[in-house]
Amino acid sequence: MSPPPFDDWDREKILARRALFITTTVAALGCSSQGGQSTPTSATTETSVPAGTTTTAAPTGTANAPTKPVKLRAWAEVEKTLPPLSVGASVSGPEKEELGSLKERLAPHYAAIGKVWASPPKCAPKDCPDEWAAAAKAILDARDAVEGPGPCGEWGGIGLRQRRAEQTQAIMTLTKELEDALADAALAHGDATSWAKLVVLPPPPLACLKCAPPMQPGLLEGGHWGAPLSVLFADGSSTIEKDADEALAKIPKDAKDPIIVRGHADPTEPDPKKLAQARADAVRDRLVKKGIKANILTTTSFAGDLPIASSATDEGKRKNRRVDFAFKEPHR
Structure with missing residues (x-):
């Protein structure tokens, strides 16, 4: 067989040198990753096993991997x-x-x-x-x-x-x-x-304007259709706290529609029905003093029948000890 033309012959020598360079580089990198010691891939490691001992192959993959515990509360x-x-x-x-x-x-x-x-x-x-x-x-x-x-x-x-x-x-x-x-x-x-x-x-779903909550101007908080407005109480007490006035001020003095003042107690409080009624009465009296007409205010007690939070925590109990408000007729 005659040798290839000069140009092809020269190109093959260049390619051969490149292949040798790449092979040498890869081998050097392999040695570096092994701390300078190369181990032939075909070599096997002999381990002496006492007579009568059965060996088991190590599991491969994740199917037989040990269970990873999920850390959660009971x-x-x-x-x-x-x-x-x-x-x-x-x-x-x-x-x-x-x-x-x-x-x-x-x-x-x-x-x-x-x-x-x-x-x-x-x-x-x-x-x-x-x-x-x-x-x-x-x-x-x-x-x-x-x-x-x-x-x-x-x-x-x-x-x-x-x-x-x-x-x-x-x-x-x-x-x-x-x-x-x-x-x-x-x-x-x-x-x-x-x-x-x-x-x-x-x-997220597209906005639906017709689904917006109906509210009347000036009644954006409190009332049947407004954002919930509550007055909170201390444990076992019907005394209105000082910070309650800020919440009560959101009920307009010129309100004309009937308002139900609803008293609640935490289920763990003693005599929750009586206590819830006392809280509702106290809030009604405070609203009258602020100028709201007494004839539009009605009180009712829900006892401990309508808690909104768990009684297992102090924060939950605090949220349940409340008075809230609703209108007799929905405001649309």
């Missing part, structure tokens, strides 16, 4: 701090129906979160994807249940608004704690991306 302890969903005997009419509907809507989501919380995935996301997908669904569904007013225009009364606010905060806090714990568990399994993709937030 679900039984979590349940004690959840805002109440029950509806007491003194709650009646449309408000009872609204609160009952809220319970029916949220109870299944708490159950789903509790199931994942008590028994989180015990393997990597790629090894048991269904378990991780179920956990993500429980989190996202619970958040969807408390975001927005629900069916268009169904904003509800004061009791529903107060409870929705507490339930929203509780579910958002709870699901964030669960999401973070599962993220740590997935990372411990060597997967830093799968879980984040599962719990990605969907795009």
Whole structure:
């Protein structure tokens, strides 16, 4: 065979030198990564094994990897701090129906979160994807249940608004704690991306102007359709605190529509029915002194039947010891 033309011959020599240079460089890098000692890939290491000993191959992959514990509080302890969903005997009419509907809507989501919380995935996301997908669904569904007013225009009364606010905060806090714990568990399994993709937030819904809460000018706080306005009390007391005047000042002195002054007690307080009534009466008297007509004010006691927060915490008890306000007729 005749040699290739001069140009081709020269090109082949150049390519050969380049190949040698690349091979040498790769070998040097391999030695550096081994602390200056290269080990042939085909070499085997001999280990003496006592006679009669059975050897087992080390597990490979993540399917047989040890379980990575998910660090979460006991679900039984979590349940004690959840805002109440029950509806007491003194709650009646449309408000009872609204609160009952809220319970029916949220109870299944708490159950789903509790199931994942008590028994989180015990393997990597790629090894048991269904378990991780179920956990993500429980989190996202619970958040969807408390975001927005629900069916268009169904904003509800004061009791529903107060409870929705507490339930929203509780579910958002709870699901964030669960999401973070599962993220740590997935990372411990060597997967830093799968879980984040599962719990990605969907795009927010488009604004619906006709769904905006109906409010009257000057009544943006307090009242059936306004933002909840409450006066809080000390434990076992019906004495109005000094900072209550700031809240009461938001009720206009020239109000003409009937206002219901609603007294509440925490279920753990002694004689909650009597105490709640005393609180409502005290607030009514203070409003009259501020110039609001007495004939438009009506008081009622809900005893401890309409708590909005858990009585297992001091903060929850504080929120339950309150007087709030509602209009007899909705303001549209």
